[in-house]
Amino acid sequence: MTKLQVRGFLYQLGCFAILFISSRYLIARFTELSGLWIPMTAFIVSTLISPKFQAVKTKDGEKLFMKWIFIKGIKEIG
Numbered sequence: 001m002t003k004l005q006v007r008g009f010l011y012q013l014g015c016f017a018i019l020f021i022s023s024r025y026l027i028a029r030f031t032e033l034s035g036l037w038i039p040m041t042a043f044i045v046s047t048l049i050s051p052k053f054q055a056v057k058t059k060d061g062e063k064l065f066m067k068w069i070f071i072k073g074i075k076e077i078g
Contacts, residue, residue: 004064008053011066011077019046053077 001009024042027033033041051068064077 002055002062004055004062008055008064012050012053016046016050019050 020042023045024039027041027045028038031041049069051066053064053066055062055064066075066077067073068075
């Protein structure tokens with residue numbers, strides 16, 4: 001794995017973890033779900049709304065891109 005691929009993986013993991021923990025708390029606090037349904041619902045929600053990062057080799061070299069449902073299009077990350 002290249003440096004940008006590792007960086008993209010860590011960004012994606014961090015974003016998912018933050019969204020999973022916060023959605024799990026909110027689901028447990030404001031819904032009537034219990035048991036295994038809380039983390040399973042939080043996992044599905046976090047998977048759907050977390051940004052996706054990918055390292056792509058272009059003619060200018062390798063670049064890191066991000067796609068998110070709340071941002072139109074694909075953004076290049078420094």
